[in-house]
Amino acid sequence: MAGRLNAAPGGAGRGPRPRRGAVALGGLTAAVLVVHLWLLSGARELHEHWMPDTPEPDRIEAVFVRELKPAAPPPPAAPEKAGPPGTPRRILPAIPSLGEGPAPLPPDPVASEPPAELQALAMPPALAVSDAVGEWTPGIEWPLSTELDYRLTGDYRGAVYGDARVQWLRDGSHYQVHLEAWIGPRIAPLMSRRLSSDGEITPLGLVPRRFDEVTGGLAGGNRHQTLRFEDGGVRLADGRREPMPDGTQDAASQFVQFTWLFLTGRQVAQGDQLIQQSLALPRHLHLWRYRVTELEEVATPLGPIPAWHVDSDMDDTRGDMQAEFWLAPSLQYLPVRVRLWQNRAKDPRTHIDLVLKAPPKQALAPAPASAPAASAAAEAASTAGR
Template sequence: MRRVRPPGLLVLAVLGLHLLAGHEVQRMQDGWRRDDTPPMPPRMAMEFTQAMTLSAPRPAARAPAPPPAPPAVSPAAVAHGNVPAGDTPAPAASAPDRAASEPAAARTLPAPTDATTEPALPVAPQSAASAASAAAPDEPGPGPEWPLSTRLSYQLTGHYRGPVSGQAQVEWMRKGKDYQVSLDVSVGPVSRRMLSQGTLTPQGIAPQRYDEETRVLLLDTRRSTVFFLGAEVQLATGVRERAAFGGQDAASQFVQLTWLFLTGREVLEPGRLVQFPLVLPRRQYAWQYEVLGEELLQTPMGPLATWHLKPTRVAVSGDLSADVWLAPALQYLPVRLLIRQDADTFIDLNLQAAPLQAAPESSDNPSRRSRP
């Protein structure tokens, strides 16, 4: 008499094999490395004790104009290293005087006409002490234009081979000139942490490294790291490229947007283009957000006026892009994020509760220890 195996065990075995095979294929395709990638840095110790309340946007005092940006080059030249050398690149001779005196963050570039045409990337200075590096130790710390350390909790919905739901959390943490931005996403047995850390400068956020860590139940943890090395960036694949001036990573970009509007360096008006270099794990982009207009969102804090910003292009090779909704009454923090990989793979994060903030002394005191 033939012995029949229980069908449930067979289904579990097949699912396990599919998960293992898919995990290995994805790791090879994405360039994830486990052996030589350093562990993620410890997270700052921070206590979020006070709920934010809605407030009228404070008048934005425009900060002094930073030094003019270095000359622009094409992304192809950045990728192949065909960039003029020099410690202090000068602006192009044909640039108008008005543009040279304008903050670099306030200038916009024409929208790309197709997926292969990009605006030029401004080159980071050759010197290790680049304009995107940290301020000198004897300079005063960041002023009140930076939001206090803040935690935002989101309800997650989306689609990945079918509808998905879960939770997400963004933490913006700062102590003195140091900052961290973390984005934690949890969907069933899968969780991902994105962590950016670096320093705060007169030009805004200057990332030093960016980490992504993905955990799948019963499978190995996958980690990807991008290093910002002054004149160069090292992508998650291990490839080094010339750095773009003022580059942001996948997590820091949202706080950089908050800072640009909070300080008046950028203006929220329909049709406005906000541009900065974006360094994603596999590629650098000359990134642009278009301000689409105002939208009223229903939130746990009641109806909330927001501004909707949308990328003018999509990322490629598996990189993610995101629409963002900023709330002026909550210090221009993101109350909704729609993160896409492609038309059929996306997650939609909507504010779940009032954001929590740390006391001013805990955000500004650099002597507090970090926790793992």
């Protein structure tokens, strides 16, 4: 009886016939496994494209011990004195142009011979001998490590308020720029964003190696985009590699690059001047255009500060972030105001506006080794090598 109950209707010795439901369940399970494997493969690919596979560089340490006081900018370099008749005039190489239609070079300014201590800050747009030969070390033409604090206002689905901080950090020829902004209290911001650039200082300006954009906060979610600069190209946040011209900057390094250009006289500050700058942003590589409009007085909690207004002159940014800024000659051409737009053409209301709220703070210059100390160090090294 038991054998008959367990036997198949077709005769003894055959196993039980699978039910249709079991077959369907097995097929569904296989399909789900295939879909999961496909999703995992896609997720892995997205992770490789969007998420950084290496941690960010450690932040350069700096101790800000003094306030930067307003001072008159250094005079421009004196024109080169003409030699005897028949002597060919030395042609000074200009900054390499990016793309077609660069702004024409201004005529040589007429000025008296500046003091020796200011000549390094008033370098013409040419390479000094030390720039081109042997090991190069950044000099006083680059600002010391500097921290700037800003008051933040703007509009993001309504009026927003907060604070921001920019740090320019340097250790030898290694630099970092960090722009951090937060809406609401810093301890628990409604939204925060950080732009960080890490790279090298060279005789021709900043050379970024890595850029990170981190968005967070209660309403900002958690998103991290990374750019990696390689020889002749940049790896965008989605993994695409785009060729790039020399001199390309990122969204954070561009501010200090402009400061250096104006501070050294490589770019003469004057109204109605068009400046082209290759710019790598998380989604696209642009030949960006900026226009220097006029010298304006920026109202700050420190009082009015004259600054050159540099505004974006782009018709189509393809949705990338846009910036305009004000560079103050009396504060080493550092930005005393920065305005950032997420998509200015389509959404002119959404922006944040940063205005300097306290004197900039700077680190002390590293003290050069004295001659006796250097001699003793060399003697010690020589003795250790014997």
